[in-house]
Amino acid sequence: MGCFFCWIVVSFQRGIAREIEAQNKWAQRVEMSYFFVLSADDALLRSPSSSRTRTSMRPTLALQVRGGGLGLLMCSHLPRKSVVPAPLSRRAVPIYRPNHSPYYVGLDRVREDPYDRVANPHGVIQLGLSDNKLCLDLIEDWMSKHFESSAIGGGDFAMYQPFDGMPEMKLAMAGFMSKVLGGTLSFDPSNVVLTAGATPAIEILCFCLADHGNAFLVPTPYYPGFDRDMTWRTGVEVIPVHCRSADSFTLSITALDQAFDQAMKKGLKVSGVLISNPSNPVGNLLSRDMLCNLLEFAREKNIHIISDEIFAGSVHGDAEFVSMLEILDLVEYDKGRVHVVYGLSKDLSVAGFRVGAIHSYNEDVLAASKKLTRFSSISSLTQRLLVPMLTDSGFINTFLGTNRDRSRETYKLFVEGLEQLGVNYLDSVAGSYCWVDMGGFMSSYSEKGELELWEKLLEVSKVNATPGSACHCAEPGWFRCCFTTILKDDIPVVMDRINKVAKLCKHAR
């Protein structure tokens, strides 16, 4: 007993591995399937206590070193594999490594065990994905009335189309964006480049605006996906600029300035600032003044601004969304340094259709982005479906209005539930989520305490909410809870479950 062992699996596997500390107990043979390693000098060892490796895996060979002996464990259903793993590129290795971010882990858990009031009432409730399911019925209804106009068949739509979007789609998107980003703005389709979702739009802009090793300033907390979109393949670095609860997590130019100076001192070249407005995960809006100050800051430092405005049409509170483009409209200079990212995943609920857009006044950015859309193009089938929908003004106006009303209603119910539990939240006005302060339930005011709470929420009460640390929040205890993926009737269930954890935590103290 008390033997020290380590597992080293010498071939590649698919799936998730967890880092472990040396254990002094024997791992279950049945859990052998969870093991694999990347390379000899990068052994990823697994914790036998892991309960999270559920994706299918096929281990081949495990070398078990125990005490002074060497054991060889062979598993069944082995594909023929080389003992020495074929090398990935160096840049692929960090991407290959399992992502332990709670954001992704939580999404996986829901995928494995999704809540359904009837079919799976004990499943994991999804509050971690900012999809909008509130108004799908409206879209379905529109489609039912317009089968002909969006029907497939006839024409050359299946042939090659401009990678940056069919002209009619660009026109339709430009029109929709002008409704959502600011009714007085009018968008020229030639300033719009369409992409397969906002994800590649962000990546394309980073490729265009920054070289490998350059940096972007990004106010925190921020959408966890930015780390992927901005850094994975571009080599760009993200410099977090922390915002505080004392300021309601609003961006401060002073903080930006300090971050910029610090970057310079470290020899990092800052290429720009990336903001999300409405903010994700906080759900607040940047004021006109702040936007002007930001533009001024960017001009002073001669850097770009990427403004991710994907939630522009998701304002549910009494506030007015102001787009960066509206500020630009008032000035005659610096138009070339601002680039807006938009998409239909949130405001129009069609995340699966992969529709994103870049708007820029910078001809060079447009030219380069257009060419880069060959790697991330919208399906012509989908464009054909969406053009008549987006250009149906009556429908779009009704949709946006109803979406706002339903979001507001659901948000109100959600926060009322939180209030009843005595849980604080930041009163937000936009987005499909609520920024909730569960710090009171943590065992310690630290990231560790937050992650423990997150794990309890996920494993014990089966609620997937995104902890602030996944969003690089400087203050522990905050969670993003999306309310547009659940039904109204499920809100009491959610509150019940949160309450369960709350009691558990109070007990523990």
Add this chain to the structure above:
Amino acid sequence: MVGCSSDGDGSKVLSKIAMNGGHGEDSPYFEGWKAYDNNPFHPTQNPNGVIQMGLSENQLCFDLIEDWIKNNPKASICTADGVENFRNITNFQDYHGLPEFRQALAKFMARIRGNRVEFDADRIVMSSGCTGASETLMFCLADPGDAFLVPSPYYPAFNRDLRWRTGVQLIPISCHSSNNFQLTLSDLESAYSKAIESGVKVKGLILTNPSNPLGTTSDVDTLKALLEFTSRRKIHIVCDEIYSATVFAPPVFTSISEVMREVECCDPCFVHFIYSLSKDLGLPGFRVGVLYSYNDAVVSTARKMSSFGLVSSQTQLLVASMLSDGDFVERFLGESPRRLRDRHRKFVEVLGRVGIGCLKGNAGLFFWMDFRKFLEEETFEEEMRLWRVIVHDIRLNVSPGSSFGCAEPGFFRVCFANMDEVTADVALGRIGAFVTRWHGDKNLRLSFKSLKSGDENNNSLSMTSPHVMSPRSPVVIARN
């Protein structure tokens, strides 16, 4: 709205990637496109326009696809029968893709290979066309500065797709007309050794099979030899099999996946291929690409990267349904090669009658035309001059061999599957007329000799930047 350049208003600095010529659009390959776009042929509206023969698009069987879609309304969410699926897929952005989509693709790809091999749906990673798949593979397998060997002539857009954002180098291995442009082991070995000696890190070999631009398939022995070569040196082999179902004449297509089990030293971890529905099914607008790897780590990594180019869930649903229809697949895979063969034969026979030779091809949407006899000198300058005559005078946009990196001047890739019969006849007529005039008219040869690039007759070709596309013209940059 007024645009501005980076030099003027706004931030002055863009990235190197944005400002370098890595997109390759300054290549003459794209000039012909621009000429077409300025003056596109139409049988009635513009009968003297330029006929597009530089775009490798398969329009011969779209009627079969269209019929299937009309007869299977449930597959489309915008029909009464199909709209019930809408809610299931509208929010679906899981990068694993719909399981039925991957399963249908696996079945389809196996069927193309005569079911001689099976594919694991879990190894299929989706991408935005083969373009996305090829770039993603480079990100996974190579670092900036690393190199891949590629037999030339090769698809020109590889220079952009594989290199632009990835920083990977391509080392061409010249193939020669003396042996029908087949890649020889000695050429491969020599190119590899040379690269290693010069300190370049060679990560693998890219093979397009069936070949673009040659229109030929690699034989089994060659594939085995290549696989053995790469396996022994522990480098990757990436096969672009995008034209796998366009094989219309013997020999039957052999995929790298079939050869693997016959090469003892083969390590599956180094074998990958890419595929797409753009050519075989003629659906480039759908942006359906596949990255298939026998390496679990590559599958896992590529899948994560596929977030940058997911296939629309609406399209996944339709494709899943279509490719699961066994009857349709059988009918399509029987009919499409037949139509390709007939069209190919028509061109080759007519050209043969006027003394123009082509490489004996059995696949693809194009043939490799030998125009060397029309060169006064065996130089690439001559080839470009000849090409400008073909585009400007004969008014056919064909692609010069130099744009494919061909080592010998005088060859052109001519696409034949992107037009109807009427247009094909017109194109053939024009070539025939040109050849007749060439033989009979010394003045024509002289005037051809005096043509320089950029002279007043070729204003339409002196542009270097794309103009606004006409609605019917193909995109400037397309897979072909």
